[in-house]
Amino acid sequence: MKRLASLALVTAGIAIGYAASGVLPASSRAAEPANTARVKTACAWPAEIDAVKAAPANHKVLLENERVRVLEVTVQPGEREPVHAHCNPSAMYIMQAGPYRDYDGKGKILSDVGDAPPSSVYPVAVWRQPEPPHSVENLDTKPLRLLRVELKD
Numbered sequence: 001m002k003r004l005a006s007l008a009l010v011t012a013g014i015a016i017g018y019a020a021s022g023v024l025p026a027s028s029r030a031a032e033p034a035n036t037a038r039v040k041t042a043c044a045w046p047a048e049i050d051a052v053k054a055a056p057a058n059h060k061v062l063l064e065n066e067r068v069r070v071l072e073v074t075v076q077p078g079e080r081e082p083v084h085a086h087c088n089p090s091a092m093y094i095m096q097a098g099p100y101r102d103y104d105g106k107g108k109i110l111s112d113v114g115d116a117p118p119s120s121v122y123p124v125a126v127w128r129q130p131e132p133p134h135s136v137e138n139l140d141t142k143p144l145r146l147l148r149v150e151l152k153d
Helices: 002-021
Strands: 059-064 068-075 084-086 090-096 100-104 109-113 124-128 131-138 144-151
Antiparallel strands (some): 059 068, 090 124, 090 144
16 A cells, blocks of 8 residues: 555656656647657667666566656665666655765765755655666665656657
8 A cells, every 4th residue: 555655656746747847748748649659769878787687686666668667776774786777767756765875887986975864854756867877875774765767758
């Protein structure tokens, strides 16, 4: 039941985020002609470092079809996930997070977030563009938990 409620919130958040950000007008899908071909751009990174292939213990596929891939992402306390990439833009619904470090594909620290926002800030939804190779290290005593909805078109 909790998962369904979270997924419903993510879906609502994506719709609100699209409309608010101007990324996609709310009416654009309804107005799209049925015979319009969608063009998918190739991923800039090798398939082997796709999040699900490179870091399967951290990225669980909840739903996948021709339009989206919904991932449940968990990084345990003290864990650093393997280097991976996300080829598609996505909405992230962060349920729980604390201090963490974000690394690039070569191991260089990109950000070191030592002070996490108070737990009252969560859940929070954010928009992400495709992400090059990176990894996250959870510095907290609680798991980092989020849902990531990757848009394929």
